[in-house]
Amino acid sequence: MRNELxxxxxxxxxxxxxxxxxxxxxxxxxxxxxxxxxxxxYKRASAAVIAAxxxxxxxxxxxxxxxxxxxxxxxxxxxxxxxADYFAEQASAAGIATDPPGxxxxxxSANIVGESQNFGGYKVTVxxxxxxxxxxxxxxxxxxxxxxxxxxxxxxxxxxDGTEMDAEHGNFxxxxxxxxLEPWVYNAxxxxxxxxxxxxxxxxxxxxxxxxxxxxxxxELYLCVSDTSFYDSSLYHYDETDGSISRNTEYKGxxxxxxxxxxxxxxxxxxxxALIDAVNSSxxxxxxxxxLPKETQDAMAWAAQLTPExxxxxxxxMENTVQTVTAxxxxxxxxxxxxxxxxxxxxxGEGSRIKAxxxxxxxxxxxxxxxxxxxxxxxxxxVITTIxxxxxxxxxxxxxxxxxVSMYLK
Amino acid sequence: xxxxxxxxxxxTYGRDIYSFCRHLAGNIQEAEELYQDTWLKTxxxxxxxxxxxxxxxxxxxxxxxxxxxxxRKFAWRKRIAGTQDYLDEEGLExxxxxxxxxxxQILEKERDRLVWNAVGELSGKLKTVILLYYMEELSISQIxxxxxxxxxxxxxxxxxxxxxxxxxxxxxxxxx
Numbered sequence: 001m002r003n004e005l006x007x008x009x010x011x012x013x014x015x016x017x018x019x020x021x022x023x024x025x026x027x028x029x030x031x032x033x034x035x036x037x038x039x040x041x042y043k044r045a046s047a048a049v050i051a052a053x054x055x056x057x058x059x060x061x062x063x064x065x066x067x068x069x070x071x072x073x074x075x076x077x078x079x080x081x082x083x084a085d086y087f088a089e090q091a092s093a094a095g096i097a098t099d100p101p102g103x104x105x106x107x108x109s110a111n112i113v114g115e116s117q118n119f120g121g122y123k124v125t126v127x128x129x130x131x132x133x134x135x136x137x138x139x140x141x142x143x144x145x146x147x148x149x150x151x152x153x154x155x156x157x158x159x160x161d162g163t164e165m166d167a168e169h170g171n172f173x174x175x176x177x178x179x180x181l182e183p184w185v186y187n188a189x190x191x192x193x194x195x196x197x198x199x200x201x202x203x204x205x206x207x208x209x210x211x212x213x214x215x216x217x218x219x220e221l222y223l224c225v226s227d228t229s230f231y232d233s234s235l236y237h238y239d240e241t242d243g244s245i246s247r248n249t250e251y252k253g254x255x256x257x258x259x260x261x262x263x264x265x266x267x268x269x270x271x272x273x274a275l276i277d278a279v280n281s282s283x284x285x286x287x288x289x290x291x292l293p294k295e296t297q298d299a300m301a302w303a304a305q306l307t308p309e310x311x312x313x314x315x316x317x318m319e320n321t322v323q324t325v326t327a328x329x330x331x332x333x334x335x336x337x338x339x340x341x342x343x344x345x346x347x348x349g350e351g352s353r354i355k356a357x358x359x360x361x362x363x364x365x366x367x368x369x370x371x372x373x374x375x376x377x378x379x380x381x382x383v384i385t386t387i388x389x390x391x392x393x394x395x396x397x398x399x400x401x402x403x404x405v406s407m408y409l410k
Numbered sequence: 411x412x413x414x415x416x417x418x419x420x421x422t423y424g425r426d427i428y429s430f431c432r433h434l435a436g437n438i439q440e441a442e443e444l445y446q447d448t449w450l451k452t453x454x455x456x457x458x459x460x461x462x463x464x465x466x467x468x469x470x471x472x473x474x475x476x477x478x479x480x481x482r483k484f485a486w487r488k489r490i491a492g493t494q495d496y497l498d499e500e501g502l503e504x505x506x507x508x509x510x511x512x513x514x515q516i517l518e519k520e521r522d523r524l525v526w527n528a529v530g531e532l533s534g535k536l537k538t539v540i541l542l543y544y545m546e547e548l549s550i551s552q553i554x555x556x557x558x559x560x561x562x563x564x565x566x567x568x569x570x571x572x573x574x575x576x577x578x579x580x581x582x583x584x585x586x
Binding site: 015019026028 | 416417420424425426427428429430432433442443445446449450453521522525526529540541544545546572575576579582583
């Protein structure tokens with residue numbers, strides 16, 4: 001049987017799936033067409049531009065943006081007249097002329113409209129920001145859910161040295177970010193975002209939309225613009241202690257970060273929590289479009305509410321599972337049946353061990369990290385594991401169970 | 411790495427790397443991102459291609475690292491939900507080329523689907539070893555070097571994975 005299995009696996013697993021030509025072309029396009037392309041992320045510039053960049057490194061300026069298309073124009077070019085009208089109304093209310101083209105401002109979030117940042121040889125200018133329900137002709141749908149309460153943002157991206165942007169250039173990531181929420185999880189992608197863009201006179205205009213972020217007005221809010229396809233954690237720092245997000249100043253490419261100052265009165269914690277829940281549950285289908293069973297969603301929602309502060313209120317620690325392990329003893333813990341799903345996928349004869357690199361690279365010493373796992377996916381066998389990286393490099397592991405599962409089972 | 415070198419590498423190893431990404435990630439969208447990131451990272455890291463070096467192994471190790479980091483970021487949600495690595499039908503369409511499928515082809519496709527599902531259900535480490543060994547045809551020592559673990563660990567994982575696959579594919583194997 002062993003040989004048959006080998007033959008079967010060799011036959012079936014032979015690589016047959018070819019990457020698409022478009023995908024390969026995209027890779028080549030992203031890699032600069034220079035003799036040595038290993039400096040891909042470091043946008044090259046002429047000597048003159050470098051000199052200017054040194055003088056104006058990290059420049060953040062409010063510019064007279066008459067040379068750009070207005071946010072209203074950009075929305076119109078995107079075929080969204082309703083949104084174009086809204087931007088025009090906002091510009092009018094803010095006393096900003098739109099003819100000749102100007103910046104469409106918005107009374108409640110005009111603070112960054114017109115602001116520019118220069119990084120990595122690019123200049124990014126915010127041309128418009130608007131949030132609200134039913135502002136657009138179009139409605140985003142995900143599954144059965146219609147997303148009509150949205151945030152829209154228009155930015156212009158151009159090269160500092162004046163060379164024209166490529167009409168096909170799509171390798172930028174524009175997204176609002178929310179202080180206190182992991183930016184790699186909560187960004188335009190997970191907030192059901194979408195964009196349209198065009199190039200005119202060498203300037204790339206992008207209209208971004210995503211779920212309305214005004215409900216997070218009691219958080220620090222940001223708008224990031226980077227020269228990557230998706231959010232890249234190496235471009236921004238997320239401070240887990242205070243939830244703030246900042247630029248990685250070591251990065252040589254484009255990683256602009258604007259502060260959004262939305263009126264705190266717009267905050268709506270209930271709505272914000274609903275968005276957080278939606279992001280958490282939407283990530284579970286892993287892009288497959290397969291919806292998770294309700295009991296799994298319920299278990300996830302319940303476990304997601306656990307914090308170091310309320311853990312003892314809802315769960316009971318199984319004292320015989322508490323143990324401190326170190327690199328010296330191979331990170332092995334004694335309850336493999338608990339560790340398997342939670343912090344390691346090492347199985348069988350090797351025993352079970354905590355992923356050392358997972359702990360040391362990602363975790364802050366002294367902070368309790370909570371994870372949940374359920375073999376069935378439901379509450380009935382939900383086990384919560386807590387992990388703490390100690391100052392001395394050891395890791396303390398414990399398993400908990402919900403105090404009264406019956407109250408969560410219907 | 412020059413553009414010419416990159417083009418040649420993608421031509422030569424693109425299929426191998428893509429297949430690995432495709433089945434490591436489990437769905438097309440993530441696989442394409444992983445594949446793209448793998449090449450971009452490889453270009454960033456490699457000054458030039460050393461013809462004596464093993465570019466394929468290098469790319470596979472880059473893909474593994476990127477995937478591991480990515481998984482780590484979403485570890486919480488993944489763990490709560492359990493493993494959600496699915497293989498969608500799109501990934502298994504290579505048998506069909508537009509011609510009506512014969513009965514034999516349909517049976518083959520179903521067998522392949524069972525095999526892929528069984529492999530997909532393996533834990534991350536076991537699945538990786540199986541893909542590197544059978545799909546990428548790397549030796550035990552190459553896998554050990556690439557994964558940064560002793561050869562004995564690779565053998566042990568391979569053994570465990572085979573045992574599990576034997577159980578899961580019992581029906582398919584007896585049918586043969």
